[in-house]
Amino acid sequence: MSKQTVQLTVNEQRIMQILIQGKTNKAIAHLLHTTEGTIETSLHRIYTKLNVDNRVSATLAYLALEPTQHARDA
Numbered sequence: 336m337s338k339q340t341v342q343l344t345v346n347e348q349r350i351m352q353i354l355i356q357g358k359t360n361k362a363i364a365h366l367l368h369t370t371e372g373t374i375e376t377s378l379h380r381i382y383t384k385l386n387v388d389n390r391v392s393a394t395l396a397y398l399a400l401e402p403t404q405h406a407r408d409a
Contacts (some may be wrong), residue, residue, distance in 0.1 A: 341385060347384075350374065355394050355398065380391075
């Protein structure tokens with residue numbers, strides 16, 4: 336997988352940092368004090384930005400990004 340230039344928001348980066356830990360949408364929502372619906376919407380936007388259609392592909396694509404694009408303190 337080639338390196339990509341993808342602009343994830345800080346919130347999207349936080350979600351991805353939690354997602355790569357294997358957490359469910361419900362757990363992510365709880366940790367970020369929001370609703371599952373908000374997480375689902377955010378994940379859809381992330382999937383579009385990463386050009387993927389599922390959690391596993393999103394995780395792999397996110398981990399393939401340049402380290403400077405990852406949240407430093409998520």
